[in-house]
Amino acid sequence: MINRKKIIAGNWKMNKTQAEARVVVGDIIREIGRFDSAEIVVCPPFTALSAVSELLGSVTNIRLGAQNMHEAASGAYTGEISAAMLRELYVRYVILGHSERRQYFHEDNATVNRKTKAALAAELRPIVCVGETLPERESDQWKTVLETQLVESLAGFGDKELADIILAYEPVWAIGTGKTASPAQAEEAHQWIRKVLATKFSAAASERIRIQYGGSVKAENAKELLSKPDIDGALVGGASLDARGFAGIIKNACLE
Ligand code: PEP
Numbered sequence: 001m002i003n004r005k006k007i008i009a010g011n012w013k014m015n016k017t018q019a020e021a022r023v024v025v026g027d028i029i030r031e032i033g034r035f036d037s038a039e040i041v042v043c044p045p046f047t048a049l050s051a052v053s054e055l056l057g058s059v060t061n062i063r064l065g066a067q068n069m070h071e072a073a074s075g076a077y078t079g080e081i082s083a084a085m086l087r088e089l090y091v092r093y094v095i096l097g098h099s100e101r102r103q104y105f106h107e108d109n110a111t112v113n114r115k116t117k118a119a120l121a122a123e124l125r126p127i128v129c130v131g132e133t134l135p136e137r138e139s140d141q142w143k144t145v146l147e148t149q150l151v152e153s154l155a156g157f158g159d160k161e162l163a164d165i166i167l168a169y170e171p172v173w174a175i176g177t178g179k180t181a182s183p184a185q186a187e188e189a190h191q192w193i194r195k196v197l198a199t200k201f202s203a204a205a206s207e208r209i210r211i212q213y214g215g216s217v218k219a220e221n222a223k224e225l226l227s228k229p230d231i232d233g234a235l236v237g238g239a240s241l242d243a244r245g246f247a248g249i250i251k252n253a254c255l256e
Helices: 018-032 047-058 085-086 099-104 109-121 133-140 140-154 183-202 203-208 219-226 242-255
Strands: 005-011 039-043 061-065 091-095 127-131 165-169 210-214 233-234
Touching: 005 091, 005 210, 005 242, 018 039, 018 047, 018 242, 039 091, 047 061, 061 109, 061 233, 091 109, 109 127, 109 140, 109 183, 127 140, 133 140, 140 183, 183 203, 183 210, 183 219, 219 233, 219 242, 233 242
Parallel strands: 005 039, 005 233, 039 061, 061 091, 091 127, 127 165, 165 210, 210 233
Antiparallel strands: none
């Protein structure tokens, strides 16, 4: 069986000024800056990327991610940010297709696909989010929804591209609600995702890809979720805003 290194990413969303970001990243570095049994990523808002990048420098095991990007290289796209602009700040990861982007900014699978292509071309590692809504879960459509999101968001890619992508399964009903999918529900969804990928790509690629779970993960529930065989990490919103909370998730779930 492949040993997939756990990856924990903090999505700060539209929170923290530069000054606040410096404080929390300083605390995160003190708590887990030397921790290397998991890949750790922080995703501040665009305006704090530069400050956080400076603090992370090359001395820590904590990497920088962005929460979104535009698919074009440059041009008349007021308010948008390109992959090259992120690379210049030493950003290594980018969250794409987060349900809040899909819901409030009308991003669909085709948009996510174009952005993922552009991110890969710029050597950014995309964290591609998929997940069903509550009505889709309750009407037992979640498998079809996930399959469509995966097939369309990853259209045109092969095993080679998949190797550089991280997936995040984030049931929309569990994001920011305090309601977590049970470890069994999350594991079932992750297994389904691997099954879909094995059909569309190869069994080896499906085995290799890391799939994070996201949705109200906190220090108290992280260990149980991440001990499931197909859950390879967490995408954390609310609990990543506080250094001790974020470090607690990593310490509880990733220490051998
Ligand atoms: C997220 O923003 O991706 C997320 C999972 O948020 P929360 O942890 O707050 O549910």
